[in-house]
Amino acid sequence: MPRLSRRIAAIAESATLAVDTKAKALKAAGEDVIGFGAGEPDFPTPDYIVEAAIKACSDPASHKYTPTPGLPELRAAVAEKTARDSGFAVEAANVLITNGGKQAVYNAFAALCDPGDEVLLPAPYWVTYPEAIALAGGNPVVLPTDETTGFKVTVEQLQAAYTPRTKALLFVSPSNPTGAVYSREEIEAIGRWAVDHEVWVVTDEIYEHLTYGGADFHSMPVVVPELADTCIVINGVAKTYAMTGWRVGWLIAPADVVKATGNLQTHCTSNVGNVSQRAALAAVRGDLSAVAMMREAFDRRRLIMVGLLNDIPGVTCLEPDGAFYCFPSFKGVLGRDIGGRRANDTLELSEIILEQAKVAIVPGEAFGAPGYARLAYALGDDDLVDGVTRIAKLLAG
Numbered sequence: 001m002p003r004l005s006r007r008i009a010a011i012a013e014s015a016t017l018a019v020d021t022k023a024k025a026l027k028a029a030g031e032d033v034i035g036f037g038a039g040e041p042d043f044p045t046p047d048y049i050v051e052a053a054i055k056a057c058s059d060p061a062s063h064k065y066t067p068t069p070g071l072p073e074l075r076a077a078v079a080e081k082t083a084r085d086s087g088f089a090v091e092a093a094n095v096l097i098t099n100g101g102k103q104a105v106y107n108a109f110a111a112l113c114d115p116g117d118e119v120l121l122p123a124p125y126w127v128t129y130p131e132a133i134a135l136a137g138g139n140p141v142v143l144p145t146d147e148t149t150g151f152k153v154t155v156e157q158l159q160a161a162y163t164p165r166t167k168a169l170l171f172v173s174p175s176n177p178t179g180a181v182y183s184r185e186e187i188e189a190i191g192r193w194a195v196d197h198e199v200w201v202v203t204d205e206i207y208e209h210l211t212y213g214g215a216d217f218h219s220m221p222v223v224v225p226e227l228a229d230t231c232i233v234i235n236g237v238a239k240t241y242a243m244t245g246w247r248v249g250w251l252i253a254p255a256d257v258v259k260a261t262g263n264l265q266t267h268c269t270s271n272v273g274n275v276s277q278r279a280a281l282a283a284v285r286g287d288l289s290a291v292a293m294m295r296e297a298f299d300r301r302r303l304i305m306v307g308l309l310n311d312i313p314g315v316t317c318l319e320p321d322g323a324f325y326c327f328p329s330f331k332g333v334l335g336r337d338i339g340g341r342r343a344n345d346t347l348e349l350s351e352i353i354l355e356q357a358k359v360a361i362v363p364g365e366a367f368g369a370p371g372y373a374r375l376a377y378a379l380g381d382d383d384l385v386d387g388v389t390r391i392a393k394l395l396a397g
């Protein structure tokens with residue numbers, strides 16, 4: 001009999017967290033490492049949110065459990081914020097507060113998948129999706145995309161992959177790891193296809209406020225209202241308010257899904273930390289000035305990073321339209337001599353870059369896209385330029 005269950009033993013560690021941990025360990029050991037691994041804003045949480053949390057700490061009411069689906073006032077505020085920001089009109093009863101968007105993703109697939117159900121998963125995908133689908137007993141059906149479609153999946157691909165076991169589609173725009181942002185027309189076509197085929201959509205809107213240039217965010221159930229009864233929206237405070245460590249996210253779903261996933265939470269986490277929920281309440285009730293300031297910085301860094309990456313011979317990078325990641329192709333440098341070593345894939349390349357240039361990047365293999373790597377531009381301008389310049393120097397030999 002195996003020591004660990006097959007289900008748990010099969011889970012791969014989050015590659016993005018692993019890269020970040022390695023980079024932080026090297027830094028702690030005194031190495032001058034620049035980390036492009038972590039998917040978190042480098043800004044502190046805005047003061048008014050921190051103050052709300054400090055106040056909550058001294059209020060005995062927030063030393064207690066909250067209702068499992070979340071503080072009623074936070075659920076109501078999330079419903080209001082959703083109508084304000086994306087135009088999706090929902091009730092507080094449609095909102096379940098979760099331990100970060102990550103738990104909302106896990107809950108969504110736990111609610112939808114029976115063993116063997118298929119979930120369409122466009123690649124490059126965020127590392128957590130396939131694991132959450134598999135943990136729920138579902139089969140991720142990976143649909144590869146590349147630069148030729150701007151890393152966007154097409155309705156033709158969805159149709160070709162469709163079987164009677166297709167239960168759901170994972171959709172994310174703006175995307176982690178590619179930064180792709182789908183147009184309203186593209187979202188409408190995909191949403192209509194899902195309605196016509198009775199396929200659920202799990203749509204991750206966590207980067208809704210981070211779009212650049214001419215790109216605009218659109219919420220799928222707003223563009224295709226017929227989807228509302230078979231759609232789960234994932235969101236949270238982490239990226240919009242620089243609150244990654246507070247662990248507050250949510251899902252928005254039809255009442256039966258909120259009830260079922262709430263039941264699940266009663267047995268695994270009970271509720272999100274009370275003080276964190278009160279901080280999140282201040283965040284979503286407040287304005288969007290903090291994210292406007294961050295977006296401006298990310299936009300500037302995005303253009304700097306894309307320019308520097310495209311100047312490296314053998315590296316090509318599409319301009320990302322959203323989130324805070326560049327997803328360049330390194331295919332042109334694989335197989336070449338790099339400081340006496342040869343990288344045959346981007347896993348090896350990332351190792352060489354970390355060892356020799358002291359720069360942490362996440363290999364595309366982690367996102368189902370070998371040949372590429374993800375670099376977050378959520379770090380200071382000087383480090384960003386220094387980090388990409390180090391890669392350029394190493395690759396130039």
Ligand SMILES: Cc1ncc(COP(=O)(O)O)c(C=O)c1O
Binds near residue numbers: 103172204248
């Ligand atoms: C696409 C996407 N969805 C959801 C999350 C979850 O964020 P959190 O659990 O920190 O709220 C992340 C975090 O990296 C993400 O990139």
